[in-house]
Amino acid sequence: METILVKHYTGNEETAFKAFQEDVPQMLFEGYSPINQQKISTPLGCGLCILIYFLFFFFLTWIKLNSGISWGFAEFILSYIFLTSLIILYNSLTKNRGGLMVTYEYRPKKKEKTCSKCAETVKLDAKLCRYCGYFFT
Numbered sequence: 001m002e003t004i005l006v007k008h009y010t011g012n013e014e015t016a017f018k019a020f021q022e023d024v025p026q027m028l029f030e031g032y033s034p035i036n037q038q039k040i041s042t043p044l045g046c047g048l049c050i051l052i053y054f055l056f057f058f059f060l061t062w063i064k065l066n067s068g069i070s071w072g073f074a075e076f077i078l079s080y081i082f083l084t085s086l087i088i089l090y091n092s093l094t095k096n097r098g099g100l101m102v103t104y105e106y107r108p109k110k111k112e113k114t115c116s117k118c119a120e121t122v123k124l125d126a127k128l129c130r131y132c133g134y135f136f137t
C-alpha cells in the first residue's frame with residue numbers, strides 16, 4: 001500500500017522552504033518521507049500582469065482619442081516605464097505567491113522482520129523467534 005500526500009507551503013522561496021524544513025520532522029514522525037519538491041510560480045500573477053498591460057493601453061488610447069494630441073515620444077517613454085514597473089510587479093507577485101509543493105510518500109517504519117531460520121514474521125525488536133526459538137544476534 002502506498003499513500004501519496006502533497007503539501008503546499010506558501011510564501012516566497014525563503015519562507016516556504018523554512019516552513020517545509022520545520023514540517024519535515026513531524027511528517028517523518030508520522031511516517032511520511034518527502035520524495036519530491038517543486039517550486040511553484042503563480043500563473044495568476046502572470047495573467048494579472050497581462051490584464052493590467054492591456055488595460056493600460058486601452059487607457060492610453062482612450063486619453064489620446066479624447067485629448068486629440070499625438071503623444072509621440074512621451075507615449076514611448078510611458079510605455080517603457082510601465083513595462084519596467086510591470087516586470088518588477090510581476091517578480092514581486094511570483095515571489096510572494098509562489099511556494100513549495102512537496103510530495104510525501106507514506107513509508108511507515110518496518111515493525112517486523114523475517115526469521116532467518118524459519119522464515120516466519122516476528123516483531124522487529126524480538127531477540128528470540130517465537131516460532132522456532134532462534135536467537136537474533
Ligand SMILES: [Zn+2]
Nearest residue numbers: 115118129132
Ligand atoms: Zn524462527
